[in-house]
Amino acid sequence: MSEPLSEIYDDHIMDHFESPYHKGHLASPTCSHSDRNPICGDQVTVELLVDEHDRVKEAYFDGKGCAISQSAASILCEAIEGKSIEELKDFQAQDMLDLLKVRLTASRQKCGLLSFKVLKTMLYSLDQLREPPSSG
């Protein structure tokens, strides 16, 4: 056990924590969803404005919690603007972790993936909204 742990509070993470991208709320979001990490209380809301071509025009987040969960939400918002809903459906947890660029231990991955989880749940409910399951 003599390998040092890799640094996770690097400039990339700390820059996003200090000056988050699109932290706040949209006037009239197309969709929004919140979740919290029950163990540590981290909380994140993500709001999307989706245009007529099914592309994310704007993404905002709000939340409270550790630097990893909050920076990740900021990084996520920056990364998904301009992407189509279809593209976002292919966006995987590993892609999110790659965006963070730091190696998270298992316990911190929950923080790093909270906003990703919020996004995925939101996309799922967006689908449900648009294609109500055929009855019968």
Next chain:
Amino acid sequence: MSAQPSSPFDVEAVRRDFPILQQRLAGDMPLVYLDTAATSQKPRSVIAKVVECYEQYNSNVHRGIHQLGDRMTTELEEAREKVQRFIGANEVDEIVFTSGTTMSMNLVAHGWARKFLKPGDEILLNPMEHHANLVPWQLAASATGAELRYLPLTNDGRLDLSTLDELLTHRTKLVAVTAMSNVLGTINPIEILAQRAHDVGALICVDGAQSVPHAPTDVRSPNIDFLAFSGHKLYGPTGIGVLYARRELLEAMDPFLAGGHMIREVFLDSSTWADVPAKFEAGTCPFIEAVGLGAAIDYVNQIGLPNIMQQEHALSVKAHEQLAAVTGVSIYGPAVEHKGAILSFTVEGVHPHDLSDLLDRRGVAIRAGHHCTMPLHELLNLTATARASFAFYNTTAEVDALVEAVIAARKTFRLKP
């Protein structure tokens, strides 16, 4: 081999008794273990005793008539006697082995509360309690129609006794209280509470999870009706704990878990119960863990609780002084003289999880979160705190390491010194 601590207390000798403290963590960092309130480290004598059991006489207790079974049973019952002496119980039969504080509390909530509480009866709690001394009473109250009342806390995190007369009345049947808060560190006035509870005919159930390992306990003075504690916080194994209750109470209570060993006779449609404590020890008890707990008590006695208290208090005072001097640090709970060696704090601008992660990178292990006290954190208006807790095997250099790591964490977070 155990240390023979000469007086004055020799922390370096004591540390050599704890194999885990010798290791190096990632990056060749020495381990600075400041999370004893979550679970304590184990001296070599405890580990050796457990290994001895497994290697030499492991066999089920109270069962086989053979040499191994005899030896194992004798060891188990000796451990029970060690617990009895350690907490000053009148009789060895008043010591019930459980899996830990949580199970002990549930045992009282089922065996006693569900049997004896009626609608209109009250249980007096307070918001600093660990979930283990809160949720079992919520369930018992909803099962019986009894009500929960809460003694408020003072601003500095002590029980506000000014409301005691109002809240502790003839309706109160039980006062459930921790002897030492696992977050605030508050040492509660068990003597006063026991007296006042008994004055109105109520019983007192004491959560000794944090107090028993760090301060002398005598269940006869003050007069304690129920006492629960865990082996793993008392330098012993996991999976073993204790419920002490006076014999009359144990005899009057219903069994909790049912099965083998807790019965006297079993018929197809009914059963009768074994004598206490067997009545509450259904199934195969964690007998090797119990023997390990006995070895842990021997170890504590050898070091001496007065030495333990003195060393831990000195570390706590130093940590309080030094951390309080760091910009942005808030420390929760009463003044250090009213506390056990537990220090919960926050650093403005650094979330407790980030803090504990950054400290861990320097080998400093603390705990971050709500520490199983959500109502207390709600009261403090926080979702989480960082907690450093000390044991007699910690050193003043480790306190310095904690403080330096907190200062460095602020720097990583680009906060002004």
